Amino acid sequence: MEELNMWLDFPIYASVAILCWLAASGLFLSSGKKVMNQLAAGLSFTGTAFLLIFITILWLHIQRPPMRTLGETRLWYAIFLSGIGLATYLRWKYKWLVSYSLGLSVVFLIINLQHPETYDKTLMPALQSPWFIPHVIVYIFAYALLGASSLVALRNLFFKPTEKTITGPIQMADNLVYLGFSFLTFGLLFGALWAKEAWGHYWTWDPKETWAFITWMFYLVYIHYRFRHPSEHKRAMTILAVSFAILLICWFGVNYLPSAQNSVHVYSE
Amino acid sequence: MSNENNRKTWAQPWSYREGTIVTAAILLLGFALQAAGGGIVLRVAAFPWNLVAGLVFLALLISAFVLWQKHQVMKWLGGVKAALPAILGFTFLVLLMGFVKQDVEPKSALVRLLGLTHLVKTWPFILINLYLMILLGIVTLRRLTPFSLKNAGFFLNHFGLFLVLFSTALGSSDMQRLRMNCYEDQTEWRAMDNSGKTVELPVAIKLLNFNIDEFRPKVTIIDNQSGQIVLNKGKNQFELLDRNALDLFGYHVDVEQFLESSGKVGDAYFPVNEPGSAPSAKVKVTKDGTEISGWVCSGSYVNQPEALKLNETHSLVMLPAEPRKFSSELHIQTKSGKNIKTTIEVNRPFKVDGWTIYQLSYDTEMGRWSNLSVLELVRDPWLPVVYFGIFLMMAGAGFLFIYGKPKNGGTEHVA
Ligand code: HEM
Numbered sequence: 001m002e003e004l005n006m007w008l009d010f011p012i013y014a015s016v017a018i019l020c021w022l023a024a025s026g027l028f029l030s031s032g033k034k035v036m037n038q039l040a041a042g043l044s045f046t047g048t049a050f051l052l053i054f055i056t057i058l059w060l061h062i063q064r065p066p067m068r069t070l071g072e073t074r075l076w077y078a079i080f081l082s083g084i085g086l087a088t089y090l091r092w093k094y095k096w097l098v099s100y101s102l103g104l105s106v107v108f109l110i111i112n113l114q115h116p117e118t119y120d121k122t123l124m125p126a127l128q129s130p131w132f133i134p135h136v137i138v139y140i141f142a143y144a145l146l147g148a149s150s151l152v153a154l155r156n157l158f159f160k161p162t163e164k165t166i167t168g169p170i171q172m173a174d175n176l177v178y179l180g181f182s183f184l185t186f187g188l189l190f191g192a193l194w195a196k197e198a199w200g201h202y203w204t205w206d207p208k209e210t211w212a213f214i215t216w217m218f219y220l221v222y223i224h225y226r227f228r229h230p231s232e233h234k235r236a237m238t239i240l241a242v243s244f245a246i247l248l249i250c251w252f253g254v255n256y257l258p259s260a261q262n263s264v265h266v267y268s269e
Numbered sequence: 270m271s272n273e274n275n276r277k278t279w280a281q282p283w284s285y286r287e288g289t290i291v292t293a294a295i296l297l298l299g300f301a302l303q304a305a306g307g308g309i310v311l312r313v314a315a316f317p318w319n320l321v322a323g324l325v326f327l328a329l330l331i332s333a334f335v336l337w338q339k340h341q342v343m344k345w346l347g348g349v350k351a352a353l354p355a356i357l358g359f360t361f362l363v364l365l366m367g368f369v370k371q372d373v374e375p376k377s378a379l380v381r382l383l384g385l386t387h388l389v390k391t392w393p394f395i396l397i398n399l400y401l402m403i404l405l406g407i408v409t410l411r412r413l414t415p416f417s418l419k420n421a422g423f424f425l426n427h428f429g430l431f432l433v434l435f436s437t438a439l440g441s442s443d444m445q446r447l448r449m450n451c452y453e454d455q456t457e458w459r460a461m462d463n464s465g466k467t468v469e470l471p472v473a474i475k476l477l478n479f480n481i482d483e484f485r486p487k488v489t490i491i492d493n494q495s496g497q498i499v500l501n502k503g504k505n506q507f508e509l510l511d512r513n514a515l516d517l518f519g520y521h522v523d524v525e526q527f528l529e530s531s532g533k534v535g536d537a538y539f540p541v542n543e544p545g546s547a548p549s550a551k552v553k554v555t556k557d558g559t560e561i562s563g564w565v566c567s568g569s570y571v572n573q574p575e576a577l578k579l580n581e582t583h584s585l586v587m588l589p590a591e592p593r594k595f596s597s598e599l600h601i602q603t604k605s606g607k608n609i610k611t612t613i614e615v616n617r618p619f620k621v622d623g624w625t626i627y628q629l630s631y632d633t634e635m636g637r638w639s640n641l642s643v644l645e646l647v648r649d650p651w652l653p654v655v656y657f658g659i660f661l662m663m664a665g666a667g668f669l670f671i672y673g674k675p676k677n678g679g680t681e682h683v684a
Contacts (some may be wrong), residue, residue, distance in 0.1 A: 122484045122509065122591045125615035171674075178673040185666035189659050198616050200446060200627045200647040202655065203437070205389060210367045217360040221353060226674075228349035 013054040014109045020047030021082060021106050025099040028089075037095070041086060044102055048082045051075065051109075064123045067136040070252070071112050076137075078105040078112075080144035084176075088148065092172060100151040131194030139187035143247060145180030146219065149173045150244035153237045166233050173240060174226060181219045188216055211250035218243035283345040288354035295400055296358055299393025300383055308375075308382045310390045312442050316650070319439040330406045338414075347411040352404055359397050362388060398438055405431040422668030425661045432658030440651025447647075448629065451476035451597070453640040460646055470646065471604040472624055478598040481637035483590040485511045485527075486548050486567050490518050490583050491576070499583065507588070510550055519556055520579065526551040533572065538564055544638045545571030548590055554579055570635050589636065597628055597642040613644075624648050 020043045027040035055075055058066050066072040085101030088094055152173035156166060191209070192202040203209060222239045229236070278286055313319050337343045345351050366388050375381035384391035409428045412420045447460035447468055458473040487507040490499045499506075499518065508515045514523050531549040532541040538549040549566035554577065561579055567587040568574030576584040596614035601607070603622050613619045618627045625647045632639035 122487075122593075125592060125594050128594070129616040174674045178669050182666040182670035185662060185669070189663055189666075192659060196652075197618065200618070200625065200629075200645050202659075205366060205371055207367065207370075210363060214360060214363050214367055217356060217363065221356055221360075224349050224353055224356070228353075 009057075010054065011113060013050050014113055016050045017047035017078075017082075018106050018109055020044065020050070021102040025102045028095040028099050041089065044082060044086050044089075044098065047102075047105075048079055048086070051079050051082075055079065065133050065136070067132070067140075068123065068127070071115060073136070073140060073251075074108045074112050076140045077144055077147075078108040080141055081105045081108075081147055084144050084148050088172065088176075094169075094172060096155065097148065097151060097172070100155070101148050104147065104151070126198045129194055129198060131190055131197070135187060135190045135194055138183050138190060142180045142183035142187055143251065145176050145183060146244060146247060149176035149180060150240060150247075152176070153240035153244070156233070156237045157241060161233075170233055170236070173237075177219060177222060177240070181216075181223060184212075184216055184219065188212060208250070208254050211246075211254050215243070215247045215250045218246050281341045283342065284350050285354060287345070288351045291351070292354040292358035292397070292400070295396050296361070296393050299391065299396045302392040303384045304382045306392070308384050310384070310387050311392065311395060312390070313439060315442045319442055323435065323439045326402075327406075330403065331410070334407055334410045343407065346404060347407040352408070355397070355401055355404055359401055362394055362397060395438070398434055402431060402434050402438075405434070422665055422672060425665030425668060427665075429658050429661030429663075429665050432661065433655055436651045436654035436658060440649065440655065443648075443650050445648040446645060449474065449644045449646055451599075451642045451644055453477075453479060453642075460644075470624070472621060472626075472646070473602045474626070474644065475600040475602075476597055476642050477600055477610070479631060479639060479642040480596050480598070481592050481631070481639070482594040482596075483548075483637055484593050485509050486590040487588045488515075488517065488522065488550075488552075488565065488585055489588060490520065490579075491586050493578065493582055493584055510587070517585075518583075520583075520585070521555045522585070523553040523555075524550055525553055525562070531566070533566070533575075536564075538566060545569045547572055547574075548587070549575070550587065552577065552585065554585060569638070592637075595628060595631060595642075597644070599626070601626075623650065 024040040024044035024047070027036050027043070031037070031040075055066060067076065081101045082105040085098040085105075089098040149172075152169045156169060161169070191212070195204065196202040218239070222236065222243055225232075225239055226236050273284055276284070278290070314322065334343065365385060369380070369385045369388075371386060371388065373386055375386045380386060388394050405427050409424060409431060412423050412427075445462065445468075447462055447470070449457055449460035449470075451457050451474055453476050456473050456475040458470050459467050460470055462468055487509050489507045491497060492499050506517060508517050508522075510524060510527060512524070514521065516522070527548070527550045528538055528540050529548055530540065530542045530546045531538040532543070532546050533549075538551070547567050547569040549564055551562070551564050553560060553562040555561075556579070559580075561577065563577045564575055565577050565585055565587040566572070566575040567589045574586065576586045578584045594614055596612050596617075598612045599610070599619070601609045601611065601619075601621060605622055607621060609621065611619050613626055613628045615628050618625045620626075627645040627647065628642070629645040630643040632641040635641075
């Protein structure tokens with residue numbers, strides 16, 4: 001076992017999760033029966049639980065928090081997104097949202113299956129801090145919540161809703177954004193406090209910081225726009241979609257920007 | 270909305286149109302000033318002038334608010350229609366920073382003239398910050414009067430951000446960040462600032478001992494011809510030498526002996542512990558029934574690295590070990606008479622007399638045999654105010670988390 005690359009077991013866990021989630025989405029979308037919905041919720045939970053077990057074993061095995069590489073953050077994202085989908089279903093009974101978020105989680109797992117990781121146990125001293133775990137977890141949680149809210153936006157941009165059918169989903173988007181934005185704020189501020197301990201300054205406009213700040217500003221625009229124009233749904237949904245695009249640049253795109261060479265935040269592949 | 274389209278610009282009540290014009294004018298004015306100044310890097314005045322300027326700003330803001338509270342323009346300044354264009358204008362500048370690498374030599378005359386590589390120290394950035402602070406100040410004052418506990422979350426978010434912007438802007442000139450090179454057993458009290466100027470400090474530091482704790486080194490496969498690391502599906506593949514057997518690229522590697530610190534005698538390595546000794550490992554590599562054994566060593570500033578040739582195309586190499594932790598034992602004496610022995614490391618700075626001492630770097634060439642420790646000394650007297658703002662914002666985020674969107678959807682306070 002020792003010499004086995006831990007990620008070698010990943011396809012097993014990932015396949016189980018993918019199967020559970022696909023079955024759950026299918027059941028959610030096809031059946032109106034209460035028992036079937038309960039079964040779907042159970043399956044969706046099982047998929048998430050399997051990944052949680054995997055990431056726990058991985059964490060113990062590599063002896064550092066598995067939050068350093070893009071593959072590792074995708075894994076967390078799949079876990080949180082599926083969990084949030086299920087939680088919103090249990091809270092508000094939005095079947096389409098849980099199906100979408102399970103679908104998106106499946107996509108993240110498939111990306112990980114196609115790009116197997118070689119894991120790296122070393123962690124540079126600056127990252128060895130009590131701030132590391134809260135900072136990353138809070139951020140990925142925020143990303144997952146905001147990702148779920150962008151699903152609402154996409155749905156509304158594509159399936160031209162009426163005044164009547166949009167009120168429910170847009171309230172849900174607002175709830176997700178307020179939650180996600182509060183996490184984003186915590187992530188940003190934790191990052192600042194940590195940077196002060198590690199590098200002597202709380203904000204250095206490092207490219208990742210800059211993009212995280214831009215992302216934050218866009219969601220700030222959404223919140224203020226919605227506050228002032230509660231009934232202009234279409235434009236609000238566009239702002240939300242654009243904000244998510246910015247978030248994706250911040251998460252994946254920064255690595256490829258010329259401004260980002262030598263950033264501490266650039267995840268290794 | 271329909272009369273909004275017919276409304277003449279600058280006729281009351283102002284809307285997004287005026288908001289956009291004002292924000293754009295501020296940005297244009299900023300860039301014009303920047304270009305007119307020949308692209309100089311700006312600095313806010315140092316203590317006590319920044320404090321005076323800050324107090325004057327606060328006094329003007331509050332009296333203007335009290336005097337013209339009922340004025341249409343004041344209402345507009347405290348509303349979303351001025352705020353959104355301002356936030357977007359600021360975002361535009363930050364986006365520029367996201368694309369143009371900061372704090373480097375500008376590549377073209379235009380970039381230099383507009384200050385695009387040092388945006389945070391340019392006129393447009395400072396002016397838009399000032400404008401945002403004015404808006405934030407006014408919106409905070411508007412919601413404070415009359416006072417209502419219902420606005421607590423709003424107050425924490427907006428006033429928190431106001432404080433952070435206010436104190437970082439004014440404090441930037443009082444902050445000192447210096448680099449100090451400490452050699453073992455020597456006392457140092459001089460440090461260098463960003464521009465390379467030497468500064469004498471009220472703190473003298475003697476480096477008693479510099480320590481590096483390293484991870485086990487990694488091994489990888491290189492191409493004999495090019496000397497480059499062989500890529501696997503576009504990625505480097507490394508393995509940490511922390512176990513007895515590992516697989517790399519279809520090669521099976523058995524680690525027969527690992528020496529943390531070694532020197533070469535004849536054809537083999539033996540444990541030694543003197544400056545420049547490096548980790549090494551005796552390995553047996555098998556692939557398709559062929560077997561090769563020998564030593565690999567990562568080398569150091571005195572010793573050559575040693576690779577193990579596996580066949581015509583590939584060799585096994587050991588990479589230099591990466592630091593797990595580095596720390597400095599310091600003896601600190603201050604002008605105020607303090608006499609302290611302490612150890613600092615990355616993420617564990619030490620505070621004395623308003624200075625915070627950080628472990629920054631060392632002589633990476635010499636690795637764990639470095640007798641140089643590079644420290645960073647930071648003095649940031651405005652930090653408590655910044656932190657206070659940050660904590661207000663955290664509390665505000667807590668409110669957003671708990672209460673979410675206001676139930677009336679904002680119709681109550683619309684401006
Ligand atoms: C960047 C500078 C900002 C400006 C200029 C600004 C301005 C405004 C304005 C004018 C309103 C409408 C208030 C009213 O009409 O009574 C508002 C509302 C709001 N703002 Fe901001 N804001 C800023 C930053 C923030 C930040 C950083 C947050 C959160 C962390 C935030 C969260 C909110 C919320 C949640 C509301 C809705 C009002 C409520 O909850 O009662 N704003 N803001």
